Amino acid sequence: MSEWKDICKLTDLAANTGVCALHNGEQVAIFLDGKEQKVHAISNFDPIGKANVLSRGIIGDIKGRLVVASPLYKQHFCLETGECLEEPENSVKAYQVRVEGDVVQLQA
Amino acid sequence: MSKQKIIVVGNGMVGHKFIENMIEHPDYDQYEVVTFSEEPRLAYDRVQLSYYFAGKTVDELMLTSPDYYDENGVRFIVSDKVVNIDHANKKVVTESGREESYDKLILATGSYPFVPPIPGKDQEHCLVYRTIEDLEGMTASAKVSKVGVVVGGGLLGLEAANALKNLGLETHVVEFAPRLMAVQLDEGGGQLLRSKIEELGVSVHTEKNTTEIVAGETCRYRMNFADGSHIETDMILFSAGIRPQDELARQFDIEIGPRGGIVIDNYCQTSAKDVYAIGECALWDGKIFGLVAPGYNMAKVAVSHITGGGLAFEGADMSTKLKLLGVDVASIGDAQARTPGCLSYTYADGHAGVYKRLVVSADNKKVIGAVLVGDVEAYGNLLQMMLGDIEIPGSPEALILPSIDGAAPALGVDALPDSAQICSCHDVTKGDIFEAVKGGCTDLAGIKSCTKAVTGCGGCAAMTTQVMNAALTEMGVEVDDSLCEHFSYTRQEIFDIIRVKGIKSFDELLESYGQGRGCEICKPAIGSMLATHWNEYVLDDKHIGLQDTNDVFLANMQRDGTYSVVPRIAGGEITPEQLIVLGEVGRDFGLYTKITGGQRIDFFGAQLHELPPIWERLVEAGFETGHAYGKSLRTVKSCVGSTWCRYGMLDSVSMAVNLEMRYKGLRSPHKLKMAVSGCTRECAEAQGKDVGVIATDKGWNLYLCGNGGMKPRHADLFAQDLDDETLLKYIDRFLMFYCRTADKLQRTSVWMDNLEGGLEYLHEVIVEDKLGICEELEADMQRVIDTYECEWKKTLNSPERLKRFAHFINSDLTDDNLAYVEMRGQAKGRIATDEERQKQAKGVEIETVELV
Incomplete structure (x- = not known):
């Protein structure tokens, strides 16, 4: 079975915002959806703006899909799949993430 | 062909x-245009001439420029009259002998x-x-005069009276006819206009036939009237x-009408071959048209x-709507009911100062x-009914009665033919x-720039909007100005909801609306709206998820994900001491440093973890x-003003500092910039x-x-000429009104255009x-002013908040994507190459990753 790695406390995440974690040498953006109290994780790298910024975008939903809007040029990335809604060829990696107790974990 | x-x-x-029109014609390249003017300058807007006294400059009144003519190959000769x-x-x-x-x-x-003679x-x-x-x-004369008389109580005369009033003179209007605007108004309308104008302090003297102008006793001149009375004036x-x-034309054998005017046919041709006459000098069907639209x-x-082409001139409607000395006046078609058999309806409200008269055809069916x-x-509606020869829906009196239960039968724009003229x-x-x-x-705003509608006298704004909306509806474009898919309200509606319902958080609003x-x-x-109204700390738990990254980190994100830092100046x-501190901070953190257009200093290239120590x-x-x-007040730019400048009228720097300290922190629909000039x-x-403020010898002029x-x-x-207190009052009201009614991310310029x-x-x-x-707007602004806090100071005092200022939540490492090169002695950001990133990830020192 896969292993999980502790990242941070759930309280480190303010509702409806994101943080960036360093995970196996990769930058991962982790978001807390306030409505369902669920965490989501995708790559922190915005392939369009070419900068590590996605964790700093505003999250919300577009036609029912949970997304983050890049703070650079506002393209939407699906928090569940990493798909870029406007330019699917620029989609990013999604990560397995969970909350155990009060600890946020990423799949190793 | 030449x-x-x-x-x-x-x-x-x-x-x-x-x-x-020639320049815009597709065949313009086959023509050469030369124009002469006896005046020293090219065409300006004579219709708006009275605005000269309200502060418009000659440049603002200009309709064209030498550059425009030069670019289009039009030769122009000014200050030389064709004789x-x-x-x-x-x-x-010409007078100077030019052929x-x-x-x-x-x-x-x-x-x-x-x-008059x-x-x-x-x-x-x-x-x-x-x-x-x-x-x-007039301006020169007004400086040495106290009393002014306008001879003529027509449209132009009343505009001139307004000008004299603006110049600060005791103003009189002397009219030969028994009422003002005798051509456009009837007795009742003329009377109401007179009483309104007199309320404003302009004396009106009707039925006065001036017989002579002689030396005065209390003033420079005395005008004697035929009825034995007189008036003294400077x-x-x-x-x-x-x-x-x-x-x-008269001198050179071109046909002239019996009472003047160059006779033209339906194609504007005069009696001489290849000679045309247009505008107020032309006489068509025995009529001179003294309005700009027919010209x-x-x-x-x-x-x-x-x-x-095949266009022909077919006369013009002389209906008009305008504001004279602040009084709204309109006249349509046969205003004096001279058509045989016609019927009239009159509505007068002495208390509100409203007079309306409707003249309809003998069969009671047409305006x-x-x-x-x-x-x-009712002007737009009535005018279109008359021009379109449209049958009155329902009873005519309803067209001028106030709509007590909103039942006035407004003519839908759908009823208008495509040819209906909206902007005359x-x-x-x-x-x-x-x-x-x-x-x-x-x-x-788009319609204005594309068709020029509404950009003349502006009287057709409401009608134009209606027509535009009808067109949008017809095209199946739903005029959807709701905020986004989550709120089917306009920004203005949401602002009202927040205010009236006292809503303090996004979640609360989302849940109900x-x-x-x-x-x-x-x-x-x-x-932004919550901040405008309640002015709570934007990084509060319930607000932080609403903010753009710039607001979250109180700095401006740049293309590589780093931030820029701008302290208020x-x-x-x-002071020199403060400048030294800024220099030290820029140096110590290796920040690219630049002076902004708003007279302050911007530091670039700060990483998240560097922001708190920089701000400390x-x-x-x-x-x-x-x-x-x-999205808030940025800077109030100023010139040095009267404290140093030889030309300064008032202390523009103090006013700029005052404004900036007053409105700093006000969250608004979009960014706001202001400036104060000392002269x-x-x-x-x-x-x-x-918001622009310019000092004059009499106070402050306010530009918006x-x-x-x-x-x-x-x-x-x-x-114009405001004292400090009134200036602030107007700006308070303006800013709050804008904050309440603008669309999201709408600058004041676009807001005004719409x-x-x-x-x-x-x-x-x-x-x-x-x-x-106004009282409410001022109170709302005062609350924002009273609750101001420096967001950085507050954030530095909150260890909980400071935790966010790190690139990684689980590591002290920093972003490996950043690389800098040197340019003119400073760091210039760029994106690291893959190779550099790999090296850095492995902990290898890269030569270029150094903040200079």
Whole structure:
């Protein structure tokens, strides 16, 4: 079975915002959806703006899909799949993430 | 084939319109245009002449420029009058002896003011009101006068009276007829207009026939009237009508009407071959048209005829709507009910000062005329009914009765034919507006720039909006101005909800009025509105998720994900000690440093974890956040003003600092920029700002809704000669009104362009308190001012908040994507190459990853 790695406390995440974690040498953006109290994780790298910024975008939903809007040029990335809604060829990696107790974990 | 040469004699509004139409014609390259003007400058807006006294400059009144003519190959000769037409050889000769040949000659010589033959009329302070030079003469005369008389109570006379009033004179209007605006109004309308004007302090004397002007006893002159009465005055302004300037045609054998005017046919041709006449000098069907719209139409017809088109001039409707001395007046068609058998309906409200008269056909079915004073809302509707020959729906009186239960049978724009003229100044029809909408103009600002509708007198704004909306509906474009998919309300509606329901958080609003989770459109917009109204800390738990990254980290994100830092330097005033601190901070953190356009200093290249220590140093030295990251007040730029400058009228720096400290932190629909200049030389460029203040010898002039940027907009002069207190009051009200009513991310310039009623309406709201909300607006602003806190100072005191200022939540490492190169002695950001990133990830030192 896969292993999980502790990242941070759930309280480190303010509702409806994101943080960036360093995970196996990769930058991962982790978001807390306030409505369902669920965490989501995708790559922190915005392939369009070419900068590590996605964790700093505003999250919300577009036609029912949970997304983050890049703070650079506002393209939407699906928090569940990493798909870029406007330019699917620029989609990013999604990560397995969970909350155990009060600890946020990423799949190793 | 050689080009056809066209000479246009007279570069007034109509002469220029002709040239403009030629330039825009697809075959323009086959023509050569030369124009002469006896005035020292090219065409300016004579219709708006009275605004000269309200502070408009000559430049702002100009309709064209030498550059525009040069670019389009139009030769122009100013200050030289054409004095001779040689038909046989097809050439003209000017006063200075210049000769120019023509293929087609256009006479657009306009008119001159009629001065009644009264003995004593030629004295020094007896003036007329027609050109910019006349206005300069009036200004000079007013400086040495206390009392002024306008001879003539017509439309122009009343405008002139307004000018005298603005110049600070005790003002009288002397009229020969028994009432004011005898041509356009009936007895009842004239009477109401008179009482309204007298309320404003202008004395009106009707049925006065001036017999002579002699030396006065208490004033410079005394005007004696035929009835034995007299009036004392220091200056006299003749505005007793116009006469066609037909002298040139008269001398050179072109047919003239019995009472003047160059006779033209339906194609604007005079009796001489290849000679046309257009505008106020032309006589068509025995009539002279003293309005600009028919003149423009003639210009169009003449261009069409010369270029082989088929347009014909078919007369013009002389209906008019305007504001005279602040009183709304409109006249349509047969205002005096002279049509045999016609019927009249009258509505008068003495208390509110409203008079309306509707004239209908004998069969009670068609509108044929109207007079409206005090309330001219029905103008567009009635005019279209008359022009379109449309049968009155329901009973005629309902057209002028106040709509007690909203039941006035407003004529839907659907009933209008495509040819219905909506904007008479620029001859824009309903069909033109539909075309524009189909071509992609979907808001009023777009329609304005595309069709020019509403940009003349502005009287057609409401009608144009209705037509635009009808077009959008017809195209199936739902006029959806809701905020986004999560809120089916406009920004203004949401603002009202927040205010009235006392809503303090996004979640609360979403639960009752929205759906879903929200998005990057509604969240910051609502975050901004909550901040405007309640002014709570934007990084509060319930607000932080609404903010753009700039607001979250109180800095501006740059392309590589680093941030820039801008401390407030109010008014651009800074001590040497403070400058040294800024220099040290920039040096110690290796930040690229630049002076901004708003007179402050911007540091680039700060990483998240560096922001708190940078600000600790800045706050310690007394700096506050500059809100460069917020949709809020940025800077108030200033020139050095009267404390140092030889020309400064007032202390512009103190006022700028005062404004900046007052409005700092105000969250608004978009960023706000202001400036204060110490004199009209305008070194602070205040007329390109949302709020511009310029000192005069009498106080402050306030300009609103200017903008630089992609689409520059010159600010509108809103109020003049204000004292400090009134200035602040007006700005308080303006800013809050804008915050309440603008769309999301709408700058004041676009907001103004889309504001129905425009500048005049804004004046009514802010100065006259038409909506009765000024007290509330001021109170709302005071609350924002009272609750100001420096967001950086507050954040530095909160360890919980500071935790966010790290690139990784689980590591002290920093972003490996950043790389810098040196440029002119400073760091310049760029994105690291893959190789550099890999090296850095492995902990290998890279030469270029050094902040200089």
